Amino acid sequence: MKTGFYSLFYKEVLRVKKVAFQTLLAPVLTSLLYLLIFSHVLERHVEVYPGVGYTAFLIPGLVMMAVLQNAFANSSSSLIQSKITGNIVFVLLAPIAYGEFFAAYVLASVVRGLVVGAGVLVAAMWFAVPPVDHLQWIVLFAVLGSALLGALGMIAGIWSEKFDQLAGFQNFIIVPLTFLSGVFYSIHSLPPFWQGLSRFNPFFYMIDGFRYGFFGVSDVSPWLGLAVVGASLAAITLLTLGLLRSGYKLRI
Amino acid sequence: MADAVEVSGVCKRFGSLQALDNVSLSIQEGEFFGLLGPNGAGKTTLINLLSGLARPDAGRLSILGRDVVTQYRASRRLLGVVPQELVFDPFFTVRETLRLQSGYFGLNHNDAWIEEVMHNLDLTDKADTNMRKLSGGMKRRVLVAQALVHKPPVIVLDEPTAGVDVELRQGLWRFIQRLNHEGHTVLLTTHYLEEAQALCNRVAMLKRGSIVALDTMQNLLRRVAGCRVRLRLAGPLPAAVEPYLSEQADGEHVLALPGFRALEEVLAALRTSGLAIQELVVEQADLEDVFLQVVAAS
Numbered sequence: 001m002k003t004g005f006y007s008l009f010y011k012e013v014l015r016v017k018k019v020a021f022q023t024l025l026a027p028v029l030t031s032l033l034y035l036l037i038f039s040h041v042l043e044r045h046v047e048v049y050p051g052v053g054y055t056a057f058l059i060p061g062l063v064m065m066a067v068l069q070n071a072f073a074n075s076s077s078s079l080i081q082s083k084i085t086g087n088i089v090f091v092l093l094a095p096i097a098y099g100e101f102f103a104a105y106v107l108a109s110v111v112r113g114l115v116v117g118a119g120v121l122v123a124a125m126w127f128a129v130p131p132v133d134h135l136q137w138i139v140l141f142a143v144l145g146s147a148l149l150g151a152l153g154m155i156a157g158i159w160s161e162k163f164d165q166l167a168g169f170q171n172f173i174i175v176p177l178t179f180l181s182g183v184f185y186s187i188h189s190l191p192p193f194w195q196g197l198s199r200f201n202p203f204f205y206m207i208d209g210f211r212y213g214f215f216g217v218s219d220v221s222p223w224l225g226l227a228v229v230g231a232s233l234a235a236i237t238l239l240t241l242g243l244l245r246s247g248y249k250l251r252i
Numbered sequence: 253m254a255d256a257v258e259v260s261g262v263c264k265r266f267g268s269l270q271a272l273d274n275v276s277l278s279i280q281e282g283e284f285f286g287l288l289g290p291n292g293a294g295k296t297t298l299i300n301l302l303s304g305l306a307r308p309d310a311g312r313l314s315i316l317g318r319d320v321v322t323q324y325r326a327s328r329r330l331l332g333v334v335p336q337e338l339v340f341d342p343f344f345t346v347r348e349t350l351r352l353q354s355g356y357f358g359l360n361h362n363d364a365w366i367e368e369v370m371h372n373l374d375l376t377d378k379a380d381t382n383m384r385k386l387s388g389g390m391k392r393r394v395l396v397a398q399a400l401v402h403k404p405p406v407i408v409l410d411e412p413t414a415g416v417d418v419e420l421r422q423g424l425w426r427f428i429q430r431l432n433h434e435g436h437t438v439l440l441t442t443h444y445l446e447e448a449q450a451l452c453n454r455v456a457m458l459k460r461g462s463i464v465a466l467d468t469m470q471n472l473l474r475r476v477a478g479c480r481v482r483l484r485l486a487g488p489l490p491a492a493v494e495p496y497l498s499e500q501a502d503g504e505h506v507l508a509l510p511g512f513r514a515l516e517e518v519l520a521a522l523r524t525s526g527l528a529i530q531e532l533v534v535e536q537a538d539l540e541d542v543f544l545q546v547v548a549a550s
Binding site: 003004006007008010011014015018019082085086087089090091092093094095096097247251252 | 266300303304305306307324325326328329331333335337339340341342343344348351352353354355356357358360398
């Protein structure tokens, strides 16, 4: 029997395409501004990995940050907009199973995250070209990380009743976890206390594993990173499916 | 054969408000059924329960035998709902909206029916217009089209003509009546009681979450005996007629009569008085009278 999964996924992708200036081009520009400023200021002062320039080091981190933040933004903003405008009712009235609902939103978030990430990577190559040591790790962490943030975005979108609450979720949880995950530095440059604390941040493992794919060097084993990201994704998936099944803040 | 809609012992509470209290009713296939009641009576709550937008605290609801909770996918395929709120997705055109809605029901190659629905609702000219640019009436038409896009055997219309012009109302009812004649069951809530009277075979009236009347239109209308007479006379109202006077304004007298025997008395009194009758209209009791009587009595 045909299902509504494909149409819901297509709707989410079409929505991104309709406002591509905001959803795809703007995040690429933001990442390039980070790269321009940080690389200009720090290129000659910082060497994180031996033989790797700071700009080249920074590029994978910025790419992954763009992937994660845009994956989160996609599902969360789509859900909150649909809830506030009321058009979520069209999806809720349809015979779409919880798993399909989840998969459509998360997959669309992965697509947006990967497209933005690819855009940042291509544009950043004008500044420096990082090597690609293990392509499979790059793809694996990008896909798992964007899926995790897409699912987290669903939770934020379902929980939030107004844009203010969603902004709080984004600014007080997602952005700090992203910035404190080693996008701009290696955790080995931190004092021991902060190094230890960073290991409780799943975003650190996503950035570190993704960067390993480029340089073949990482702060922790990519296998450990994969385990942490995989377990986090499984936990968030179960939580999101539970919320959808219960109808939390979607059905009364 | 299963009823088109079966509601059995349904209760729903929102905090301290008992929105529905042990509501039971059934609607047979092919019926045009009206669900009436004052604001806050529980009509939309009942529709939300049928469509899965809300969950019952107790009781059971089914669409053509499919339980709306345990068999929600099957029941939703059988149901098309026009929501009361004027909601739309601002990113898409009318055609995209309808194609997506069709796809949600697993119908990915449904353009022929989509075109037919748009044609019947006078939406063809606006097919490639963004939803944001449509007038309120046009958006309402798209809502109706979205509910019909998967050809549901049971159609629920929650205040579908609220705030729309006469042309759309007539066009919409022609289309819905055609679907009803083709076998689709229709459940309608409306505040326009003349619409309900013209369209519905059977009616349930809700008040404060309970059903206070459930009968055929014919039987309901029989409940209110009597008629109203609107009169304009060349002089003052004769004293013999005054006991029947219910309203008086701008030279028009409205008499409420308990039956046609009283009408004979009134006409005889007018003849005796020798007053010229300038205007006389006899109105039979309508659904509004029934509604007011039932709601007041309960």
